[in-house]
Amino acid sequence: MRLLAQERTALFIDGANLYAATRSLGFDIDYRKLLDFFGAKTNLLRAYYYSALLETEEYSPLKPLTDWLAYNGYSLVTKPAKEFVDTLGRRRIKGNMDIELAIDMLELAPSLNHAILFSGDSDFRRLVEAVQRKGVRVTVVSSIRTNPPMIADELRRQADQFIELSDIAKEFSRRPQEGRGRGEPEDEA
Numbered sequence: 001m002r003l004l005a006q007e008r009t010a011l012f013i014d015g016a017n018l019y020a021a022t023r024s025l026g027f028d029i030d031y032r033k034l035l036d037f038f039g040a041k042t043n044l045l046r047a048y049y050y051s052a053l054l055e056t057e058e059y060s061p062l063k064p065l066t067d068w069l070a071y072n073g074y075s076l077v078t079k080p081a082k083e084f085v086d087t088l089g090r091r092r093i094k095g096n097m098d099i100e101l102a103i104d105m106l107e108l109a110p111s112l113n114h115a116i117l118f119s120g121d122s123d124f125r126r127l128v129e130a131v132q133r134k135g136v137r138v139t140v141v142s143s144i145r146t147n148p149p150m151i152a153d154e155l156r157r158q159a160d161q162f163i164e165l166s167d168i169a170k171e172f173s174r175r176p177q178e179g180r181g182r183g184e185p186e187d188e189a
Contacts, residue, residue, distance in 0.1 A: 001168065004113075004114070005042060007114040008043050008045050008111060008112050009038065009045065009112065009114040009116060010045050010108055010112055010115055011047040012104065012105055012115060012118065013047070013049045014050055014097065014117075014119035014121060016097070018118045018119070021143050021146060025143060027169050028173060030172050031068070031069060031074070031172075032072060034047075034172040035047055036172075045111065046108065047073060047074050048076075048101070049069050049077070050077045050078075050097035050101050051066060051077075052081035052093075052097055053066065053081055054080075054081045054093055077101070080095075081093050098124070105131055106130065106131065109136050110134065114138075114139065115139070116139045120140070120151035120156075124155055125152070132160065138161075140155055140162050142156075142164075144156075144164060145164065145166050150165075
């Protein structure tokens with residue numbers, strides 16, 4: 001892993017994608033440790049966390065997390081999730097934050113040397129390419145050790161550096177996955 005202390009860096013965390021990867025790998029993230037880990041290794045300018053929130057419920061299991069993130073050094077970017085019933089009659093939640101993440105990364109690119117994207121979504125391949133053309137190095141953090149792999153091959157190939165999430169999990173994991181109380185909306189287009 002190549003992180004340089006002098007590089008102006010920002011984290012872009014696709015909440016739903018990271019949640020799915022950590023759940024599949026069997027650990028929880030301690031977001032304070034995550035911020036401290038990257039803050040100690042780079043000149044961390046900003047850490048964005050993206051999540052769609054279901055507003056129809058009185059209490060969302062994401063609310064404690066998003067409140068904590070907003071008060072503890074993260075720039076929280078949210079929008080209402082949409083609830084629907086699929087063709088099999090199952091309740092589904094749709095919340096795609098791709099465009100918000102893409103706009104923020106492109107807008108911040110002139111102030112960055114390094115963007116670290118926590119997602120494996122293939123939709124971000126063109127974003128990574130566009131940011132690289134602006135002279136920004138892009139690292140993608142996801143996993144190939146999940147079944148199926150959480151990282152799209154085309155995104156992994158486009159990135160300047162790929163970091164396997166399970167290789168660095170010990171730096172910011174909280175505890176094994178047991179009795180999780182929160183969930184992220186599905187990330188659907």
